[in-house]
Amino acid sequence: MIALVLGGNGFIGSHLVDKLLAKGHRVRVFDKYEEHYRRPLAGVDYRFGDFGNRGLLADALDDIDTVFHLINTTLPKTSNDDPAFDVQSNVIETLFLLEQCVSRKIGKLVFTSSGGTIYGRPAALPIAEDSPTEPECSYGITKLTIEKYLALFNHLYGLDYTIVRPSNPYGSRQNPAGIQGAISVFLGRVARNEPIEIWGDGEVVRDYIYVDDLAAGIYKAATMAAPERIFNLGSGAGHSLNQIVEAIRTVTGRDARVEYRAKRAFDVPQIYLDIALARKALDWAPVTSLETGIGKTWQFIEELQRRND
Ligand SMILES: NC(=O)c1ccc[n+]([C@@H]2O[C@H](COP(=O)([O-])OP(=O)(O)OC[C@H]3O[C@@H](n4cnc5c(N)ncnc54)[C@H](O)[C@@H]3O)[C@@H](O)[C@H]2O)c1
Structure with a gap:
């Protein structure tokens, strides 16, 4: 696999990069900043830029077969302060990414959504993937909107994607x-x-899910052939x-x-x-x-x- 990890210098992304390297894959990272807690890793092709810089993002997609999208410009708590910014910087810029993935025939796109915000107040516990989605913050609405566009791009253009909905990683x-x-x-x-x-x-x-377990689940979402496209990743x-x-x-x-x-x-x-679906279809379990x-x-x-x- 030649993987592009968008947001690969962040908390979850850096653990996913470790996982990909350990599995022997070629890794490119696109991020605004360097990793905060580590020096750059040997063997990683780092590209720096803002997700909204379409020229730099397009360059970073050259020769890539698998894209992991972990960039998010807002947090659940603060996203309601400026919903227009949330939509512009996440939804609109992700639409550009999806168009690029289609025109470049990218093999797989894995999107990191959110298990903690898109369901809203659960009617029943534990929450399964097909539970009602009633987000109570802009962050959850933009995550859900991107999920819907992924399904649309699959329907219209055959884009292959998988969505993971992590709980609370630490x-x-x-x-x-x-x-x-x-x-x-x-x-x-x-x-x-x-x-x-x-x-x-x-x-x-x-x-609460330990970040290595989450990274293992995101990796499995890219590599396991499963008919399902949406997976909760939590401790259960x-x-x-x-x-x-x-x-x-x-x-x-x-x-x-x-x-x-x-x-x-x-x-x-x-x-x-x-997390029953991820256990069965991805052969994954938190350890x-x-x-x-x-x-x-x-x-x-x-x-x-x-x-x-
Ligand atoms: N941490 C959580 O609790 C949690 C839970 C569920 C889902 N998620 C999702 O997982 C993904 C990764 O989260 P994280 O906790 O690792 O966050 P993080 O902030 O540690 O990492 C995100 C990375 O994206 C980069 N980034 C942000 N805006 C950018 C921009 N405009 N252009 C380029 N790079 C940009 C940051 O520099 C950072 O390195 C996000 O999509 C987030 O919404 C996180």
């Missing part, structure tokens, strides 16, 4: 001082001896924030103080994904336990602290 190279990823953010606060902040009573339930189990804090205490041996704040209206009470994953993430954060001291 792990090394996720920003511990960022605003996304409860486990990394909580561990970052513990490492800095700051209290963990929880909005509400801590009983909000999410589906729900954990409350209070359970995460307990696991953090056990793994790190630290006190992990918690400050509870007022509940946020936009937090859906419970989400976890049904990292919550404790092991938290331990690996903690190692990364401690190493980061040592480097910065």
Whole structure:
């Protein structure tokens, strides 16, 4: 495979790049920035540019047979601030990518959608791929719109695609001082001896998947021949924030103080994904336990602290 990873220098993309290299594939990365936590890797063809720079993007597609699309210009929490920007920079620019993939006869396009936002408030748990989609943020609407255009381009022009809908990934190279990823953010606060902040009573339930397991699933989405096109990728189990804090205490041996704040209206009470389809059709399963994953993430954060001291 000659793979182009759009957003390959980000959190999930960098782990997918590792997976592709380990499997012996040729890898090109297109990203706006260098990797934040590592030096450039030998053997990767890095191309830098904005997703909206169509000339640079077209150049990066030369000779590629498989495209992994992991660029997203917004976050769920902030996407409602400027929906027009969200649509322009994600939907419209992805349409250009799809046109290029058709005209260049690209073999496969794997799109990273979102299991956490496109379903909205689930009617039943765990959420299967054919559950109703009622996103409650612009980010979820643009992800879903791109999913629909992929189906249209397949129908009209035969574009071969697979969609993955990850739950809540965590792990090394996720920003511990960022605003996304409860486990990394909580561990970052513990490492800095700051209290963990929880909005509400801590009983909000999410589906946490270790990033290596997610990267393995994205890889399988490109390489397994399956008639289905949409796959949830999660752990398949729900954990409350209070359970995460307990696991953090056990793994790190630290006190992990918690400050509870007022509940946020936009937090859906419970989400976890049904991953039966990916298990069967992609022959994929997450293998990292919550404790092991938290331990690996903690190692990364401690190493980061040592480097910065
Ligand atoms: N992290 C999550 O919780 C999560 C959950 C579900 C789905 N996803 C999706 O997975 C994908 C990867 O997410 P991530 O967590 O690795 O994010 P990330 O921000 O760590 O990585 C995204 C990468 O894309 C690059 N990028 C962003 N805008 C760009 C632009 N305009 N032009 C060129 N490059 C640009 C960034 O530089 C970054 O390296 C995204 O599509 C995201 O929506 C993430």
